[in-house]
Amino acid sequence: MLHSPENALPAPRLGEPYLLTPGPLTTAYEVKEAMLRDWGSWDADFRAMTRSLCDQLLALAGDRDGEFACVPMQGSGSFCVEAMLGTFVPRDGKVLVLANGAYGLRAAETMKYLGRAYTLIDKGDYLPPRGDEVGAALDADPAITHVIAIHCETSSGILNPVAEISEAVYARGRKLLIDSMSAFGALPLDVTEIRYEAMVSSANKCIEGVPGFGFVIARKSELEAAKGNSHSLALDVYAQWAYLQKTGQWRYTPPTHVVAAFLKALELHAAEGGVAGRGARYTRNRDVMVEGMRALGFETLLKDRWLSPIIVTFFCPADPNFVFSTFYDLMKAKGFIIYPGKLTVVDSFRVGCIGRMDEHVMRKVVGAAKEALAEMGVASAAPPAAAIAERAKLAA
Numbered sequence: 001m002l003h004s005p006e007n008a009l010p011a012p013r014l015g016e017p018y019l020l021t022p023g024p025l026t027t028a029y030e031v032k033e034a035m036l037r038d039w040g041s042w043d044a045d046f047r048a049m050t051r052s053l054c055d056q057l058l059a060l061a062g063d064r065d066g067e068f069a070c071v072p073m074q075g076s077g078s079f080c081v082e083a084m085l086g087t088f089v090p091r092d093g094k095v096l097v098l099a100n101g102a103y104g105l106r107a108a109e110t111m112k113y114l115g116r117a118y119t120l121i122d123k124g125d126y127l128p129p130r131g132d133e134v135g136a137a138l139d140a141d142p143a144i145t146h147v148i149a150i151h152c153e154t155s156s157g158i159l160n161p162v163a164e165i166s167e168a169v170y171a172r173g174r175k176l177l178i179d180s181m182s183a184f185g186a187l188p189l190d191v192t193e194i195r196y197e198a199m200v201s202s203a204n205k206c207i208e209g210v211p212g213f214g215f216v217i218a219r220k221s222e223l224e225a226a227k228g229n230s231h232s233l234a235l236d237v238y239a240q241w242a243y244l245q246k247t248g249q250w251r252y253t254p255p256t257h258v259v260a261a262f263l264k265a266l267e268l269h270a271a272e273g274g275v276a277g278r279g280a281r282y283t284r285n286r287d288v289m290v291e292g293m294r295a296l297g298f299e300t301l302l303k304d305r306w307l308s309p310i311i312v313t314f315f316c317p318a319d320p321n322f323v324f325s326t327f328y329d330l331m332k333a334k335g336f337i338i339y340p341g342k343l344t345v346v347d348s349f350r351v352g353c354i355g356r357m358d359e360h361v362m363r364k365v366v367g368a369a370k371e372a373l374a375e376m377g378v379a380s381a382a383p384p385a386a387a388i389a390e391r392a393k394l395a396a
């Protein structure tokens with residue numbers, strides 16, 4: 001019943017292609033429609049919208065005791081990561097950055113811009129940072145005060161073991177910050193199950209809103225202690241929180257339409273069964289898509305254990321007739337926008353599983369890939385031996 005075609009989600013009404021990308025992504029028509037009216041940012045109606053948004057996000061994070069606060073922040077996700085690092089890490093603090101892809105490296109670059117001390121564990125493209133190596137790094141450097149981990153590293157699609165990392169961090173009395181940008185709302189990050197001081201996510205990922213703001217969910221005691229830490233006026237999470245508490249308003253112009261759309265997206269999220277329901281649909285999307293692509297001969301970069309239900313990286317086929325830009329154009333003409341790969345060593349591309357689409361759409365994606373290969377004259381989607389060797393070497 002649940003997976004019958006009659007229950008398929010409606011296709012984009014304006015005929016636009018599906019975005020098989022990790023945000024911005026395909027949103028429901030009702031979400032876009034919610035942006036058709038204007039709101040005064042100081043008005044009681046909009047203040048109530050902000051309050052509702054924060055309350056709902058705190059509930060998704062499992063904050064039952066009121067120990068955490070939700071602070072929305074204008075800008076894309078990276079603005080929120082920068083705001084979190086600049087606000088919660090004291091100027092004389094030191095951060096251990098756990099990287100295994102572009103977003104971890106971006107966090108390290110942010111630390112460089114902030115001019116605050118950091119050290120980096122760089123696992124390359126494919127491997128998760130494990131609890132024991134985090135523990136060893138913390139033991140070796142008592143100056144480290146904070147660790148930042150990426151929940152789902154969207155550049156490869158790897159799902160990092162944040163629970164194990166959290167245990168290693170708190171066993172040594174340090175503090176954890178999490179970039180859960182592409183996971184929150186579809187994968188559990190319950191404050192009663194995984195300890196952390198603050199996490200960030202944004203409107204246009206698993207909650208399926210449109211881009212324009214992100215949010216920080218942080219322990220109130222950490223927010224109190226963070227006063228005066230920030231390097232930036234606009235990105236000071238403490239100041240935004242304090243003003244929000246005092247006035248019910250964002251400090252500077254909020255993206256009012258985006259907030260309205262996000263509230264509609266939260267309504268659809270709840271109707272789907274919250275984090276569990278959303279996660280189940282994405283998991284099904286991934287399973288159907290990966291199985292179909294493998295049947296065509298494509299191979300995933302990651303072993304099943306680390307495959308997130310968010311986005312999947314495939315190796316480009318070895319066949320000399322395969323040209324990614326042609327494949328991309330053919331897929332787009334068939335109604336699907338895919339995503340180029342971000343690996344440093346071998347050619348790859350990515351297919352997102354998130355956004356307003358279901359397994360019926362994923363079957364069409366596989367059908368479109370099959371047609372595109374045939375149109376390009378690609379006989380086999382098997383990757384080059386070098387890609388398999390690279391994967392075997394790094395995963396050993």
Ligand SMILES: *Cc1c(COP(=O)(O)O)cnc(C)c1O
Pocket residue numbers: 022023076077078079081103150152153154179180181182202
């Ligand atoms: C999307 C994303 C970000 C933020 O990217 P923006 O382009 O600034 O929205 C940060 N971290 C991860 C893991 C992401 O997936």
